[in-house]
Structure formats: structure tokens, C-alpha cells
Amino acid sequence: MLAFLARRVSAAVGTLFLSSVLVFLAVQALPGDVAGQILGKDATPDAVAALRGRLGLDRPAWERYADWMGGALHGDFGTSLVSQRPVGGEVAAHLANSALIAGVTVLFAVTGSIVLGVIAGLYRDRWPDHLISTVSLVGMSVPEFVVATVLVLCFSIALPWFPAVVLYGPDASVGQLLPAVWLPALALAVVMAAYIVRMARTSVIDVMAGEYVTTARLKGLSSWRVVTRHALPSALLPTLHVIALNVAWLVGGVAVVENVFNYPGIGKLMLSSVQNRDLPVIQAVALVSAVVYTVCNLAADLGAMALNPKLRTRGRTR
């Protein structure tokens, strides 16, 4: 078991290292001379050269990478080229706002879709299944910004229940942001739910066809007890992985949805930093996203291990 744990963790660290290299290289490959892009239309060649020097763009790439990684490992992501403030604090403030959306989304999406998936699985090929499957497939197929726009039209414009956009900056309080969290969270939940619903449905169907469920039924247990005590734990196992992957997907999903709602989160920061060619911020946001992604995957693996005796004991039996 320890060997398994060690293997997983080292794989995660390796992934992070590789992604940091990729992030760094991708930022180098952004179209347009960075200094020229930052200075904009009326940059003089002298100003561009001076900025290139200040940014250290005239030094070899590996040297700049080593500097950046060294700082990042100590929590120092440098200074924003645009706002001249430390990148770490800026990213943290935006990340906290996004976490608020992500938390609400996960709560909505996971509870809602597991319930729906189980219902669909239990009523396989009957109308509740057809209804749930069709609706969730539609939800999955429509891009999140369209879902977001439809939600704004319905619940901000036609029925003025929720604000259409956030009018505050990144330092807004939770109380200021809370009314604006629901629509983006719902938009993300709709897109995310479909995967979980499908997965939960399939595993419930698989499990309900299993021999031990038949045995439990033959013992005369009520169907409620069969489902909650015997079928669900096994059915949740594969779903857990999908949930973790979806939480990781959220990091990307928020980018689009946050911009529709002008929500001051990590996604909006990512977009504005790319437009401003604010390299330290782009790199920090990408790296933080990679960390979230990797940690979610790791959590899914370890969670699966904790729930699955076969995985848990594999190291010993061999």
C-alpha cells in the first residue's frame, strides 16, 4: 500500500514538473514580441529594448525558468507587469473567489447528479431514465457560455432574481459576491452534472445486475436497503473518479463562465493576463491550475484505493 501511495505521489510531482516546463514554454511561444505587446501601439524601439532588458528576455530560457521555479517554490511568483503588485497575492484573492463558485457548483452538481443517476439506473429504460438521460445529454452538449447566457436571460433579465454581472473587483467580500454565485454555479453544474449522471447510472445498472445484489434480494431485504447499503457504495466508486476529474475541469470551465458574469475569479484573471501579456500572472495561474488538476486526480486515485479492497491490498498479495 505504501508503495502504491509513493508511486502515485511521485507521478503527481513528475506531472507538476512537466507541466511547469510546458507552461513556461507555452508562454514563451505566445505570438507577438512580449515587450511590444505590453507597451502597445505607440512603443518606440528604445522602450521595447529597455523593457526586454528589464524582463530579462535577453537571458537564456533555461536560466529564466530556473529563476521562476526557484521563486515559485518559495511562494514568490514575481510582480505583475501591469499592476506592479505581487502576483501571489493577486492570484490568491482571485482563487478564493473562484473557490466559492467551485464549492457551490460541486455541492449542486454532485448531490443532484448522483441522485438523478441512481434514479435513472434504477428505472433503466423507463421514462424517468429517458427523461434524465436526454436532459443531461443536452446539458453536456451545450457550451457553458450558452447555458450561462440562457440562465442570465431567464433569472436576471426576465425574472430579476439574481444579478446578471458582478460589479465588484477582486477584493469584494463574500457577502457582496454571494448573490452572484448561484447563476455561474448552476451553469457549471448543468454542464458538469451530465458526466456524473451518466457514470452513476451505468454503475448502478452494473451493480444491480451483480450476484451479491441478487443474494441480498433473495435474503428478503427491502429494495431501499439493497440500494443504500449494498449497491450504492460499489456504484459510487467509479463515480468518484469522474467527480474528481470534473472538479479539475472546473478550473477551465470557470474561465469562460466567470467572464460572462464579470466574476472576479481566477478565470477572469487568466483571460485579462493573457490579453495584457502579463507573463508572471499567466504562468502563476497556469501553474496553480495544474496543481489543482493534479491534486484532484491524486485525490481520486487515493479515494478509489480507500474504497476498493482490491487496490488497497494489491501490493501485499503479489
Added chain:
Amino acid sequence: MPDIHDPRRRSVLAGAAALGASWLLSGCTGASAAPVQPGGETHEAPDSGGTLRIARPPASDAETLDPASALSAYEYLGALYNRLVRVGADGSLAADLAESWEPDAKARTWTFRLRKGVTFHDGRAFTSADAAYTLRHILDKATASPQAAVLAPLLDPGALRTPDAHTLVVPLKTPNAEFPSLLTHYNCYVIPDGGARAAGRTGIGTGPFKLESFTPAGPGRVVAFADHWAGRPVLDAISFYSVADMSARSNALLAGQVDLLSQTNLDFATARVVAASDRATVTRVKDAQWYVLPMLTTEKPFTDVRVRQAMKLAYDPEHVVKVALQGAGTAGWDNPVPPSDPAHISAHPAHDPEQARHLLKRAGHEGLAVELYTSAYDPLFTPMALAYQDSARRAGIRVKVRTAAADSYYTQIWMKKPLMATYWFTGRPVDQLFTQIFRGGSSYNETAWSDAAFDALLDRARAETDDTRRRDLYGEAQTIVMDRGGAMTPMFADRLVGISRAVRGYAEHGFEFDYLGIGLKGA
């Protein structure tokens, strides 16, 4: 660029999201309906008081209230500050903090008589020292003001004189009869003497509103300044909100969260939705955006003046206005001076595809094929490019329209590709327009055009103190630009501005916004 049409002020995503929105929204309204007409009720007199909420695109995460800065938060400036001179509704110069101004006989020295009894928000009296300080601040290299490029060749900051508290004397290095017009720029708002360092945060000026709070790229608020020299504004306060995404801005208006969208030209589909809403409506700012197809005169085949002439004669601007603007604008006829400018001349070469064909043949470019770059940066670029392509086909010119990425459009395409689509906000005084964009070697010369005779004509016009003769010379300059220049100006487009139905007294033209008179119904 730190001009008001900064490429970074508009998000790339706006295109995608707006597409989604307009696709969803235009389904039920007739797609071919003419763009909306201004709502009649918004011209009634406002009630006094109330808070106006304005959604604006932030200039940058590092935006500032220093008017001279390239990153100034544009919307705040007119509310907080005054200039010496502003542009009146008819396009001529109007008094602001200067009551009158006159040149000497050669237009080498200008004397400004300043308004008395004007106070700054902190209670200090406005004097000529503040006016001189403001000019020196703009010219200071450390400020890096965009307007310094225009003013620095003309005046020496050390030579400014203040003979008394209400007189400012500005000696110029070269004669310029149009000098006061250069002070109408939005970088030229007056700050108090010695206030450069603090101006970015405190926003102390003489304007109708004083600052209550300001966050770069965030929310801010200004409140009525009761001691304003021109009287108290109609409103009690204005709240400014930064919303970078264009469709998010429209949604905020539709949901009733804001009352006015600043620096936002609604696309036709969104404009129809806004006009159909019972909370908001659309009003037009006539000819507010000047669209250009610049030909780089240093790149083949546009090095040949006959090819440039053919490119212009080949297409019909009226066709472009009809197709790309659905009629909501004015044909430009390749004259960059907007029709609202008193110096504008209406004469222009006629559309003549046959002559274009003939010129191309003589230049050895029969059946010319060119690439025209556009992007989603502005919703009108591609319709304009396609309308040009369609119209120029009659002269045998094959135009291939290529779409480039929006976020690097102004660094990778503008002034780099031989032919592309771009725009400016109108509102530059004629001398600044020619000097900044058409004079050989000037900073925004997007066609890299350099014509010694034209530059000499500009110098003569600037030095001409007789108003009629000077206007004639600027007319001649327009003729030369139409005839030999590299810029095609197919159209001036009206800006479609989204405002709440409660807004009264909205008046905006060029870079002028009436903060004093705007108000709300039932405030």
C-alpha cells in the same frame, strides 16, 4: 495603444459570448430590421438628484486618475476635471476654464484669459499656476503622456508665463493658429499645481463631481460638487463599474444593474434586444467611429499611387454603409475628416470602377489580387471588409479577406500587413488628426505615408491666422489625402449606446460627455 481605441480594452471572449447571445436573442426579432432609432422619451428634462450607474471597460489593471497618463480612467476625467478649452456641440472650440484666448499676429504666442472664482474640490482657488503646471506635467517625460508627442514639438515648458493669476501666456516654437484645439484632448484636463503625484488617486479637479472612491479596474464613485463654477450638476452621484466583457456589460444593462454603457458600440443584434427591452433603450452618437482600410504605402503594390487610387475608385462607400452598417452611418469617401467637423469638405472623387481598371492596367496590375486582414476585435471590421470585397470586384480587384486573432491584432497586423481594417473614435481636431495620423513620420501614421508637399501644406495651414484661408488649406489637405494618401475611409459609423429608459439629458460627441446635464427620470 493608450488611445481610447486601445486594443486591450475589449475582450476576445466578448466576441464568442456575444455571438452566443445574439444567436439566442435575435431568433425572435426580424434579423433584417433596421437598427434602432433613438428613444424619444430620453430627451425630456431630468429630475434633479439620483445616482447614475455607468458600466465601463477598464483601461488597464493599472489605470489611474491622472488625466495625462496613457492609462487614465477615461470616464472619470470629464466628471472630475475641466480643460482650458473644450469642443462645443457644433465642432468649434468652446470655453471651459479659459474664458477667451487670442494669438499674436503671427500665431506664435497664445494668451489665455482664465475664469475667475473657480475652486478645486479641496477648496483651493484655480489660478494660472495650475494651468501652467498641468501643461508642464503633460510635457514631463516621466509622465509619458500620449499628448506629449503632439505638444512637445510646439512648446517649451520653461517658456510658459503667468503674468497674473488669471492669465496664461504660451509662447510656441513654431506658429500654430490651431494650438488651442490641441488642448481639448482628454489628456489635457487641469490638475492643481504640484498635484501630479497625487492626481492618480485623489482626482482633485474643478469638475462637477468630486471623488469619493476609486479602485483601478474596479468600482468607484463620484459625488456632486456643490461649489462647481458652472453650478451644481443634476445628479447627486455617479457610480462607475468596470466590466471588461462586452456582453456582460449589455447583460448588466438589461438586468437593470447599470444605466449606461460607456465606450461600447452595441452590435446590431444586441442593440435590437436592448431596444426591445422595457428597462433599456439604444441611442445613437452620430458618426462616432471612423473606419479605415489603411494601405501601407511602403509595401507593394501600394507603393504605386495609381494602385492606391484604383483601390479607392474601385469601391462604392455607399454600398459599404448599406451592407456593413445597415445604413447607420455616413459614407466616408476616403476623407478622414468627419462630416461634423467644420473643416470637412464634401467634394470627393466619384466611384468609378472603369477608371480603377484603367489605372491598374497602366500600373501593370491588371486583375490585382490583395489580402485584406480583419478580426473579431470590432464587430464591424469583417462586414466592412466583405462589403469592400464585394464592391471592388466590379473593378476586377480580387480581395481575399483573412481573419487574424483579435488580441494581438494591434501588435501583429496593424502597421504590419499591407491592407487591414481598423477604426478610431472621431473627435480629434483637424490639425491633430492630420499631424498625428497623416504627417510623414508621425506616431500613428498607419499607412506610413510620407508626402513632402502635404507636410508643407500642413505647416502653412498651421501658420495661417486668417480663419477662412486656414480652413481652405485644411480643405486642400483633405483633397490630397483623398487623391494620394494611403488610407481608405469607407464609412463613419454611428455608435449605438445602450442606456436605461430612466436616463435623461444624455449628450456625448467626440470625447465630450455632458456630466453636468445628465440625470434620471424620477430620481
